[in-house]
Amino acid sequence: MSGKYFEQNLVVGPFQCNCRLLICPRTGEALLVDPGDDxxxxxxxxxxxxxxTNKPVRVRYLLQTHGHLDHVGAARPVKHALKANAPQIALHRADEPLYLALKQQGALFGMEYEEPFPIDHYLEDGEDLRVGDLRFSVIHTPGHSPGSVCFRLHEDSKLGIAESLFSGDTLFQGSVGRTDLWGADGDQMFRSIRERILTLDDDTRVCPGHGPETRIGIEKRSNPFLQ
Ligand SMILES: [Zn+2]
Ligand SMILES: [Zn+2]
Structure with a gap:
């Protein structure tokens, strides 16, 4: 591996959630964003x-943007399979009730799940996370669900990392999250988007929980829900 960081996206499950793997090239430490299914x-x-990468990969975190089934559904089996070096399941506390109700969420769609593992790490607004040389910060963006967060990956030109935002189901290319589900609040979501997301640099790459990537500047100018 060339010293550049490794990133791969896998679209999982019937709801087509983007599950992303990011690896630090120096240490092999890694994380998964939204292991939702499969x-x-x-x-x-x-x-x-x-x-x-020619390196043992060690997944340190399963970072959950929020507690909906299509984002957390595979957290238990993935953690279980990695048990020798088990990653920490990380979620904002305000989505813990949703997360723990995974079986009930599944029943609404005729999908079966095992009881979820407990949350290992409660994500806090403004918290910095380091995974090897990768630097993240947590932005609490409630609205789509009470505990929705975005993960900001800080730019690092040496590692080939562009400033990026993993935006879960809060902001999509040309769209925004649903606000008709349990605990959702539309006014709060739009406030989160305007005050906490659109204030980032226009060049910031946005990696939503579903669908294609975009940029902050593009969404500011052309997202019909934000005009
Ligand atoms: Zn969702
Ligand atoms: Zn989703």
Whole structure:
């Protein structure tokens, strides 16, 4: 591996959630954003990454943007499979009730889940997370759900990292999150987007929980929900 960081996206499950793997090239430390479904395929992605990076990959966190089933559904089987070096399941406390109700969420869609593992790490607004040389900060963006967060990955030109935002179901290319689900609040979501997301640099790459990537500046100018 060339000293550049490794990133791969895998679209998982019937709701087509983007599950992303990021790896520090120096240490092999890694994280997964939103392991929502298809645990077997996520584990295959990790195996392929080990070959690609020539390094043992150690997943330190399963970072959950929020507690909806399509984002957290594979957290338990992935953590279980990695048990020798188990990652920490990380979620904002305000979405813990949703997360713990995974079985009930599934029942609404005829999907079966095992009881979720407990949350290991409660994400806090403004918290900085380090995974090897990768630097993240947590931005609490309530609205789509009470505990929705975005993860900001800080630019690092040496590692080939562009400033990026993993925006979960709060901001999409050309759209915004639903606000008709349990605990949602539309006014709060738009406030989160305007005050906490659109204030980032226009060049920031946005990686939503579903669908294609975009940029802050593009959404500011052309997202029909934000005009
Ligand atoms: Zn959601
Ligand atoms: Zn979703």
């Amino acid at each position: 645990a077997e395929r996520i584990l295959q992605m990790l195996d392929h990454a080990k070959t690609a």
